[in-house]
Amino acid sequence: MIYQECAQLEAGVTFFIPGVGEQNIKFFIIASCTDKPAQSLLTNMVSHNANYSCAKCFTEAPCPLTKLKYYSFGELILFDSLHTLYLGVFKKFCSLIFSKSKTDRQQKWSLYNKINSIDQGLSSVKIPTTTSRRFRTIKHIARFKANEFRSLMHHGSTVLLQAKLPKYRRHFALLLAAVTIASKDIIDNYDIILVKELLHQYVKDWQKIFGLRHMSSNIHSLLHIHESIQFLGPLYMYSAFNFEG
Numbered sequence: 215m216i217y218q219e220c221a222q223l224e225a226g227v228t229f230f231i232p233g234v235g236e237q238n239i240k241f242f243i244i245a246s247c248t249d250k251p252a253q254s255l256l257t258n259m260v261s262h263n264a265n266y267s268c269a270k271c272f273t274e275a276p277c278p279l280t281k282l283k284y285y286s287f288g289e290l291i292l293f294d295s296l297h298t299l300y301l302g303v304f305k306k307f308c309s310l311i312f313s314k315s316k317t318d319r320q321q322k323w324s325l326y327n328k329i330n331s332i333d334q335g336l337s338s339v340k341i342p343t344t345t346s347r348r349f350r351t352i353k354h355i356a357r358f359k360a361n362e363f364r365s366l367m368h369h370g371s372t373v374l375l376q377a378k379l380p381k382y383r384r385h386f387a388l389l390l391a392a393v394t395i396a397s398k399d400i401i402d403n404y405d406i407i408l409v410k411e412l413l414h415q416y417v418k419d420w421q422k423i424f425g426l427r428h429m430s431s432n433i434h435s436l437l438h439i440h441e442s443i444q445f446l447g448p449l450y451m452y453s454a455f456n457f458e459g
Contacts, residue, residue, distance in 0.1 A: 216256060217278040224283060243282055245290040245445070247452045249297035250431060257287070268431070270438050293435060293442040296454040299393065300363040302432030307386075308355050308363070310424060323382045323423060325374075329353060335373035341365060360458065367393070385423060388416040389436075396443050397450055410440035 223241035231237050246256055253259070257269055257277050269291050277287045284290075293299075310318060311325045319326045329352045336349040345365050350358065358366070366374075371390050375383050392412035395405050413436045421429050439449070446452055 217281065220279070220282055220285075242284050243279070243290075244284050245292050245452065247292040247294050247454060249294060249454070253291060257291070268434060270441065289441070289445070292446060292452050293439045293449065294452075294454050295393075295449045296360050296458065298432050298435050299449075300360045300367065302430075303389070303436060304363050304367050305358070306428070306430065306432065307389075308358075308366075310428065312352055312355050322379060325377050328377045332373055332377055335376070336366075336370050339369055339373065341369045345369065360455070382423065385416065385419050388412050388419070392416065392436075392439070393449070396439055397448050399448060401443050401448055406440050406444050409443065413437060413439055 220243050223243075226238040226240040228236055228238050246253070248256060253269065257279065259269060259277075269287065270289075279285045280287045311323055312329060313319065313324065313326060318324055325332065333349075333351050333353075336352075339349070341348060345361075349366060349370060350362065367390065371386075375386060378386060389412075392409045395401070395412075396409050398405065417433055417436055420433055442452075443449065
C-alpha cells in the first residue's frame with residue numbers, strides 16, 4: 215500500500231495553477247524519518263527488537279520501496295532524535311540512574327540517592343525562553359515528555375554531570391558532545407568524523423557500564439547518526455518534533 219501510493223506520487227498529480235493551467239507535478243521520496251515501529255512497517259522488516267532489525271546493518275530480504283526512483287534502502291532511513299534519542303536513549307539512561315530498584319540503587323552509577331539535590335540544582339537553572347517546558351521533579355521522570363527529556367539533557371546537563379562520578383561523567387559527556395555537534399547549523403567533514411568516534415565510544419562504554427541486557431536497538435542506532443547528518447545535515451532538519459502536537 216505504501217509503495218503504491220509513493221509510486222502514484224512519482225507518476226505525478228495533476229494540479230490546476232491559475233495563470234498557468236493544468237500541470238503534472240511529480241513527488242519523489244528521498245528519505246524517511248520515523249519511530250522504530252513505523253520504520254518496520256514502512257520497510258516491511260521485522261520489529262526493532264528482533265534479529266536483523268537494523269535497516270542500515272542487515273537486510274535479509276528485498277524492500278518494495280527500492281523500486282522508487284531515488285529511494286536507497288537503509289541509506290535514506292534517517293535518525294529520529296525525538297523517538298530514538300530523547301524518548302529512547304536518554305529516557306533509558308534516566309530510567310537506570312534514577313531507578314528505585316534495590317539492585318540498581320546499589321550500582322555506582324546510580325543517582326537515586328541524589329534526586330533531591332539534583333532537583334534543587336535544576337531549580338536554579340535558567341532555561342531559554344524558547345523552551346516550552348521547565349524542569350519537573352526527577353521523581354516524575356517516568357512521565358516526562360520528549361521536550362522535557364531534551365531540556366534536561368541540554369539545559370540540565372551541568373547538574374547531572376556534577377552529580378556523577380568522574381568515570382560516568384565522562385561517559386555522559388560523550389553523548390552530550392556528539393549530539394551538540396550533530397545539531398550545529400553548519401556541519402563539516404571533521405564534525406561528522408568526530409560524531410562517529412564519540413558515539414562509537416559511547417556505545418562501547420554503555421555495554422561495559424550497564425551490561426549487555428540494556429543494549430537496545432536505540433543504543434545501537436547511535437552508531438548511525440553520523441550517516442544521517444552527512445546525508446541531510448543537522449538533526450533538527452528532519453526531527454519528528456516538528457510533527458508533534
